[in-house]
Amino acid sequence: MKHDYLIIGQGLAGSILAYQLVKRGKSVVIIDERNPTSSSRVAAGLANPFTGPKMVKSWKAEELFPFLKQFYCELETETNAHFFSERTIFRPFGSIAELNDWDGRSTQPNYKKFINIIHAQGIHSKYVHEPFGGVEISGYVLNVPVFLDTMYLFFQTKCTFVEGRFDESLLTINDQGISYKNIEARKIIYCSGHQIQQSAYFGWTPLAPVKGEILHLKMKTDFQTIYNHSCFIIPNDDGMFKAGSTYDRMDLTDRPTEKGKNEITKKLDALLKMEYTIVNHEAGIRPGTVPRRPLIGAHPAHGNMYIFNGMGTKGVSLAPFFSNQFVKNLEEGNNLDQEVDIKKYYSLYFKSHFSFKH
Ligand SMILES: Cc1cc2nc3c(=O)[nH]c(=O)nc-3n(C[C@H](O)[C@H](O)[C@H](O)COP(=O)(O)OP(=O)(O)OC[C@H]3O[C@@H](n4cnc5c(N)ncnc54)[C@H](O)[C@@H]3O)c2cc1C
Known part of the structure; x- marks a missing residue:
């Protein structure tokens, strides 16, 4: 039987894309080696509409956030499982100037919709240091x-x-499709995270992998708020907490390090007032990209070969919206957002494959 799609990778990207295709009645094959240290396996799972040390509004947050909420809620109903929660994120201010800055931001429509409330000090002071609210x-x-x-x-x-x-x-490719061992499909889509760098077909794409480490904590408390200042502390449904993370572009092994642990605990100790015990320590490689945007679209030379990758630090919020856009591109010929379409990097492919020596 000839399938419609062969998907490589069942991380966040591959899972979400495969679901969108199955929903349209497409016949899908997925190949995944179920790597316990994949980026998705160790991810904290946070979707925060603000980003970076200055907490500026994330790229396209006003489109991504309503979409992701509807998407994961629908998926919970479809699978009769629970994996998605709405949560308050509390960011303590570092100074009066920061408090004034957020007061100003809270009047701007793009910020206002994501801000619940600005507090003076005291509300969360049982758990975290928050001298300026x-x-x-x-x-x-x-x-x-x-x-x-x-x-x-x-x-x-x-x-x-x-x-x-x-x-x-x-893998063999021809005009009608692809074949791999006993699998035949019309199209192949690579959702293989940072391992795309080893691909003979997509190794030229501008990936910039970033290692991240995360700690699993036990604490004698049951707060439900996510605390976020230099690092995050996320309460899980099982009474445990996740804290992290680190960003390392040099060491691209998936081994947790003492350096990573110390970096997280130092930030944690500056934020948290509670005692904690570290019960687990994990590391994974995020599929970051040079332009800090996902990489999506068709191979420059093989029309039935595609990539859906480059979710970087934000797979949870990017993958639902862009998988939907990508499926419309694949099935209806709609355009991809120019910022994510790999067409803009085709010159890298031609340079790497057809460089002439003078
Ligand atoms: C410490 C840490 C914390 C993070 N926290 C967050 C967070 O709070 N919020 C957020 O949005 N994002 C977070 N991320 C980033 C998030 O993990 C990524 O954006 C996302 O998971 C990437 O998903 P992916 O499917 O593209 O890649 P991956 O998760 O790497 O999945 C790729 C899959 O392909 C499979 N694969 C690859 N090559 C092959 C092959 N040759 N054969 C078979 N299978 C193959 C792998 O086994 C894997 O299952 C975090 C990442 C780390 C490391």
Whole structure:
């Protein structure tokens, strides 16, 4: 049987894209080696409409956030599972100037819709240091391991799922489609995270992987707010907490390090007033990109070969919106957002494949 799509990778990107295709009645094969240290497996799962040390509004937050809420809620209903929660994120202010700055921002429509309330000091002081008060932001948390396990079970019945490593040297491509071992498909889509760098077809794309480490904590408390200042502390549904994370572009192994642990605990100790015990420490490689935008679209030379990657630090919020846009591109010929369309990097492909020596 010839399938419509072969998807490589069942991380956040591959799971969400495969779901959108299955929903349209497409026949999908997924190959994934179920790597326990994939970026998605270790991700904290936070969707915060503000980003960076200065907490500026995230790119396209006003489009991404309503979309992601509807998407994950629909998926919870469809799979009869729970992995998505609406959560308040509290950002303590570092100074009076910051308090004044947020007072100003709260009058701007693009900020206003994500700000719940600005507090003077005292509201969260039982748990965190907040000498100048702080801002409560409306955010979300995806329990990514539960989400991935739920989708794995969903795909067992709705697609063909092949567990194991995809060996690209066994792939053949022609005008009608692709074949790989005994699988035939019209199109192949790479959702292989940072491992795309090893691909002979997409290794030229401007990926800039970033290692991240995260700690799992036990605490004698039950606060439900996410605290975020230099680092985040996220309460899980099981009474545990996640704290992180780090950003390292040099060490691209998936091994947790003492340096990473110390960096997180130092920030944690400056923010948190509670005692904690570290019960687990994980690391993964985020598929970051040079332009800090996802990388989506068709291969410059093979019209039935695609990439859906580059979710960087924000797979939870980017993947639902852009998978929807990408499926419309694949199935209806709609244009992709120019900022994510890999067409703008085709020159890198031509340079890497056709460089002439004078
Ligand atoms: C410490 C840390 C914290 C993070 N916190 C957040 C957060 O709070 N919020 C947020 O939005 N994002 C967060 N991220 C980023 C998030 O993890 C990524 O944006 C997202 O998970 C990327 O998903 P992906 O599917 O593209 O890649 P991956 O998760 O890497 O998935 C790729 C999949 O492809 C499979 N694969 C690759 N090559 C092959 C092959 N040859 N054969 C078979 N299978 C293959 C892998 O096994 C894997 O399952 C965090 C990341 C880290 C490391």
